[in-house]
Amino acid sequence: MQGEPMQGEPMRRCVSPDSAALADAVRALRDGQVIACPTEAVWGISCDPHSDAAVARLLRLKARDPAKGLIVVAACMDQLAPWLDGLDYALYAPLRASWPGPVTWLVPDNGFAPALVRGDHTSVALRVTDHPGMQALCEAFGGPLVSTSANRAGEPPAMSAADARALFGEALGAVVPGELGEYPRPSQIRDLASGRVLRR
Structure with a gap:
């Protein structure tokens, strides 16, 4: 049913990055760099969505x-x-029902x-994360991030910081320490207008 949270394994309440690690990551993000960080299911890379470079x-x-995209x-x-300004009021219900959590919505x-x-x-694909490390990173940055x-x-x-470093090496501005969540797969993707599931 549209608006129901995706069922899955509960996520370990992993420890958020310390303030020094967050400060390093935020400096890199504000300098237009790409960083690596743990997310709900896999390691990810992030950057400032408003920096085209x-x-x-x-x-x-x-x-x-x-x-x-x-x-x-x-x-x-x-x-x-x-990002949600002007959205039909009725369409907020499924967002509120599933966020924070592992559901990415395609929002007009x-x-x-x-x-x-x-x-x-x-x-545009949007999600409010329930991963403590990603939450802390977005809060420290002061806004949403590409993930x-x-x-x-x-x-x-x-699936680890070492894997991310091996892949991207010095191209990364920072690697945020932390643990993955315990969701078994990346976020579900659903279309907000239709409720259709595009990725389970």
Whole structure:
């Protein structure tokens, strides 16, 4: 049913990164760099969604087709307010029912999403994370971040900091320490307008 949270394994309440690690990561993000960090199910790479140079750098690292767009994650719905501005009131219900949690919603773009984040779509992929490390990172940065699996297109995602470093090396501005959540797979993706599940 539309709006029901995805069922799955409960997530370990892992320890958030310490303040020094967060400060290093935030400095890198504000400098337009790409960082690696643990997420709900796999290691990911993140950057400032409003830095075209950073997003382009992330896409090159992944060898990802820019047309596909990218997911943006936040610590709370308030951080997504500009992205949700103008949304029909009725469509907030499924967002509130499933966030924070492992459901990414394709939300109609109101013109706020940068073109490189949106890709060739009329919607933008948004999630409020319940991973403590990602929440702390978004809070320290002061807003949402691009979040995508740490891998090259078509290859398995990194499952550890060592994997992420081996893949991207000095191209990373920072590697945030921490543990993965215990969800068995990356977030479900659903279309907000139709409720259709695009990725289970």
